[in-house]
Amino acid sequence: MDRITHKFIQVDGLKLHVAEFGSQSTPAVIFLHGFPEIWYTWRHQMITVANAGYRVIAPDFQGYELSDAPPEPEKTSFAHLISDAASILDALEISKAFVIAKDFGGWNAYSLALLYPEKVAAIITLNVLFMLPGAITDHFVLPEGFYFVRWQKPGRAETDFGRLDVKTVVRNIYILFSQSEVPSAGENEEIMDLVKPSTPLPSWITEEDIETYGSLYEKNGFQTALQVPYRMTYEVGSEVQDPKIEVPTMVIMGEKDYVMKIPRMKEYVRSGEVKKYVPNQEIIYVSNECHFVHEQFPDHVNQLVLTFLDHNKHLAVI
16 A cells, blocks of 8 residues: 555645655556445555556545545535546546446546546446436436435535434445445434444455545545535536437445445346447446445455456556
């Protein structure tokens, strides 16, 4: 980890933090995180991928971890994060990169390919498939107590989180999202109430890891993180006629990921409907893996990632 360098890149008046490792003369891979993650979530992948002959970069989205928060977080959108990713590649003089992304970072990866196709060599997403803009609310039935719904209303999550320190909030979310059932609260419960203080962490993440996450979230808290993705409708790419992701794409899905329990989600994933929009896509289902597949079984995920990257290495532009 001490071989990873850290820098700040100026983008639209904000200093965005980027972790980087590997030679500039090798193909580039940009990692896009989800929530409650930051660049640190890719710690297992960055070292392995760089040692295999790639330049790896892992930014923190604006308002996350060490990156500056926007002056008006409540106005932050997916479009800002996608533009940030493109600007980071430009600032680092990377003309085309492989994109590896998790959770809502996957939506950003697909949108980057739609809006900046010349910048994307191929895509790997973890736990998320391509969806048309607005699909998450238009086509999937989200129960009222579902965390995604609860966190959409400004103030509710802030009040819920505010009862605890930042580290405990991150710890609770990791525990909740590691389970195979959809995190959903009862009428008189809040999401943080779903985790008892005595509940242990999953075996694959340590208290030291949670300490790192918590300390890094101290700078900005959760204001921007709650805005994107929970309070911002995913509409990026709606202006693209006949949206298609033409580059090779691999999706790694954990079969015990709670996302698969969202009503209609399993049908969407397994129906092949997504092939209409991402024709060159392979979906790999991994048994016993949860929402944090890359942290739970890093060796297995790293093997899948390197096989895919090496197979498509000819698409890279250095």
